[in-house]
Amino acid sequence: MYVHLMQVHYAAPGMPDELDDTALDAWRAFLTAHAHATRRISRELVAEGLPDLGWYDLLWALRRSPGGRLRVNELAREVVLSPTAMSRFVDRAVAAGVVAREPDPDDRRAQQVVLTDEGLALLRRMWPVYRRGIAEHFAGQLHGDPGELAATLRRIADSARG
Amino acid sequence: MYVHLMQVHYAAPGMPDELDDTALDAWRAFLTAHAHATRRISRELVAEGLPDLGWYDLLWALRRSPGGRLRVNELAREVVLSPTAMSRFVDRAVAAGVVAREPDPDDRRAQQVVLTDEGLALLRRMWPVYRRGIAEHFAGQLHGDPGELAATLRRIADSARG
Secondary structure (H helix, E strand, C coil): CCCCCCCCCCCCCCCCCCCCHHHHHHHHHHHHHHHHHHHHHHHHHHHHCCCCCHHHHHHHHHCCCHHHCCCCHHHHHHCCCCCHHHHHHHHHHHHHEEEEEEEEEEEEEEEEEEECCCHHHHHHHHHHHHHHHHHHHHHHCCCCCHHHHHHHHHHHHHHHHC | CCCCHHHHCCCCCCCCCCCCCCHHHHHHHHHHHHHHHHHHHHHHHHHHCCCCCCHHHHHHHHHHHHHHHHHHHHHHHHCCCCHHHHHHHHHHHHHCCCEEEECCCCCCCCEEEEEHHHHHHHHHHHHHHHHHHHHHHHHHHHCHHHHHHHHHHHHHEEEHHC
């Protein structure tokens, strides 16, 4: 993995951007595990006539927000999409009837995205399929302590977010 | 996390799709860590006037393939994109001069995507920035054995791929 390019090492040994092959291998495994797990779960949702994981994330971000409503830029931050991409996604979700755009009561010129009853019903239909996928392809593969893994993953997110 | 929807439990305790809150928390941390780490590294690449991580994956998939060439559907499998999305991505990469489409010597009607010298040069310019990001935001956050984490992640990928 990265064997040829690994040889183009600009950093002197001991520099903070030093990266050994074991850690690089773990990074590649991280990307691959994410890609395959999310694609598999999306396929399992679609096989049940449901939308894919991206829709779940959108609906769930609204569900857990206070009042079930967020502005587009807040949604984009929650789901980690660009505001432009999120705005287009919201258009499709509005067309599907699972969210609606409403004027922001605090700023008449702004809009909020709200979860509709249909959106909540969809979220509830998706969850059993999603949960089964997480249990089978993720939780069932953790032989160690999930809490320790979660702590490592949170350090990664915090470092990257900072 | 998922508190309200967790209460909609269809599975009886002990069923294989049972999922406890600790494992679910680790799954959420997995998604968040991936989203933030890849976005952060992409931002660091773009700040250096380079294309984002998706381009690295594309060029790298060609670089490591025998002969530096793959068909679009093979590339899509490597990078985990749909063939349609990959075909559009390849169009942009051709326009940027970093890959080229060539007839497949084994099947005159098919095409292969090949890495150009410019594409290889771009890959080499991207790698130091990418490597620094992996070292800082991923490898530097692993307090345990990276080999053990990699093994867990490979089990996840294998389960999801299977």
